[in-house]
Amino acid sequence: MPTLTQADAPVSKYQQNDHALPAFDRLLESLSPEERPESVIELGTASGLFSLALLKLLRHHIPTLDSFYTFDNAVRKMEFETRLAIEEHGGSVKTGDILKDLEGFISDLIESSGRVWLLCDNGDKIREFNMFAEWLKPGDFIFTHDYAPTEEVFEKEIRGKYWNCLEITDGPIQYSIEAYNLTPIKDSHFQKAAWGAFRKKA
Numbered sequence: 001m002p003t004l005t006q007a008d009a010p011v012s013k014y015q016q017n018d019h020a021l022p023a024f025d026r027l028l029e030s031l032s033p034e035e036r037p038e039s040v041i042e043l044g045t046a047s048g049l050f051s052l053a054l055l056k057l058l059r060h061h062i063p064t065l066d067s068f069y070t071f072d073n074a075v076r077k078m079e080f081e082t083r084l085a086i087e088e089h090g091g092s093v094k095t096g097d098i099l100k101d102l103e104g105f106i107s108d109l110i111e112s113s114g115r116v117w118l119l120c121d122n123g124d125k126i127r128e129f130n131m132f133a134e135w136l137k138p139g140d141f142i143f144t145h146d147y148a149p150t151e152e153v154f155e156k157e158i159r160g161k162y163w164n165c166l167e168i169t170d171g172p173i174q175y176s177i178e179a180y181n182l183t184p185i186k187d188s189h190f191q192k193a194a195w196g197a198f199r200k201k202a
């Protein structure tokens with residue numbers, strides 16, 4: 001893994017703990033080239049510093065990555081240099097409300113791209129997960145932040161140790177998990193990072 005940490009973020013930090021990038025790194029390592037993503041869609045850019053770190057990590061593992069999109073309705077949170085760096089690495093920064101104006105654009109993107117990773121870190125995790133999960137194709141992955149499988153797991157294993165924000169558990173996304181054949185990726189790094197990771201059965 002390239003050395004990518006919060007230290008890459010001199011002005012403002014990204015809203016992740018230090019387990020997030022290693023979790024994605026380990027997953028990429030564990031996948032064969034045929035299973036790795038061709039397109040990555042991040043919902044919730046904020047400062048863009050996590051987008052940039054993730055994009056560098058993806059390029060390290062997948063030099064042929066087709067596309068990387070990051071969406072936010074308030075890209076003013078991003079330094080101009082960060083946006084430039086994302087674009088220099090082949091990423092696209094898109095502005096708009098993902099739950100309204102951009103819903104069709106994002107669902108088309110999921111449907112029409114090769115293997116997709118969809119990262120949900122927007123303001124309404126449950127809504128975006130349930131809204132976009134139905135467009136996933138077999139072999140695609142969906143991730144959601146500020147997650148624990150249950151409140152009990154969050155209180156026992158995560159709060160006060162790794163992350164203090166819980167916005168989504170399996171309960172309100174259970175319908176999508178079952179209806180769209182999503183299998184959880186069990187990895188302690190994802191749990192410590194407070195990211196849920198699911199793969200749609202091939």
Ligand SMILES: C[S@@+](CC[C@H](N)C(=O)[O-])C[C@H]1O[C@@H](n2cnc3c(N)ncnc32)[C@H](O)[C@@H]1O
Pocket residue numbers: 013014015016043044045046047048049050051071072073074077096097098099100121122123124
């Ligand atoms: C938790 S922050 C993202 C953090 C970022 N992924 C990181 O790691 O630093 C959530 C972002 O979602 C954006 N957001 C909230 N509601 C949105 C919406 N309906 N459409 C697009 N972006 C939205 C906010 O502006 C905010 O920047």
